[in-house]
Amino acid sequence: MQRYLVLMFLTFLAPTAMAGKRAGVTMPEGITVDGKAMVLNGMGIRKATIFNIKVYVAGLYVENRSRSADELIRSEQVKRFDVVLLRDADRDDILDAWRKGLKQNGADMAKLKTRFDLFAGWVTDFEERDTISLLYVPDHGLTVTLKGKVKGTIGGADFASALFAIWLGPDPVDDDLKDALLGK
Numbered sequence: 001m002q003r004y005l006v007l008m009f010l011t012f013l014a015p016t017a018m019a020g021k022r023a024g025v026t027m028p029e030g031i032t033v034d035g036k037a038m039v040l041n042g043m044g045i046r047k048a049t050i051f052n053i054k055v056y057v058a059g060l061y062v063e064n065r066s067r068s069a070d071e072l073i074r075s076e077q078v079k080r081f082d083v084v085l086l087r088d089a090d091r092d093d094i095l096d097a098w099r100k101g102l103k104q105n106g107a108d109m110a111k112l113k114t115r116f117d118l119f120a121g122w123v124t125d126f127e128e129r130d131t132i133s134l135l136y137v138p139d140h141g142l143t144v145t146l147k148g149k150v151k152g153t154i155g156g157a158d159f160a161s162a163l164f165a166i167w168l169g170p171d172p173v174d175d176d177l178k179d180a181l182l183g184k
Contacts, residue, residue: 025057044180083132105169107162122151
């Protein structure tokens with residue numbers, strides 16, 4: 001009986017253990033940020049167009065794993081969204097996609113405009129294997145790191161929630177990616 005329980009436990013963990021690698025990109029199962037231990041909630045590939053072109057690999061780190069998108073968007077826990085580009089990407093295309101994602105998920109663009117404009121000012125063209133990292137720390141804000149360089153921090157849980165909703169909201173940029181980030 002004990003052997004059976006161990007086997008069941010290992011079978012349950014197997015999908016989680018394999019979640020750290022997609023399209024040649026590896027992300028650790030756990031990280032420490034701001035003294036907080038975080039786990040990889042999920043990892044997936046953003047595909048675009050009717051041809052399902054692989055654009056980037058994304059991973060979502062959180063303090064407390066969850067399969068609830070709404071809980072993850074609104075939770076006041078440290079969370080980090082990491083992206084590794086699989087192809088070159090034009091700055092304007094990225095910003096247009098993010099603006100569209102914000103609007104589709106109900107963001108109050110008038111309220112977010114000044115902060116989004118600051119954020120947009122940091123964004124440049126990206127090349128294959130460049131990185132984007134969005135780190136939210138409660139009562140501190142959203143720290144934006146592009147290509148390994150910290151660009152700055154934008155205050156407001158509402159801004160961070162609106163950005164996370166691009167991928168986790170009711171109308172995400174990619175349904176399969178959303179499911180993967182939720183660990184499904």
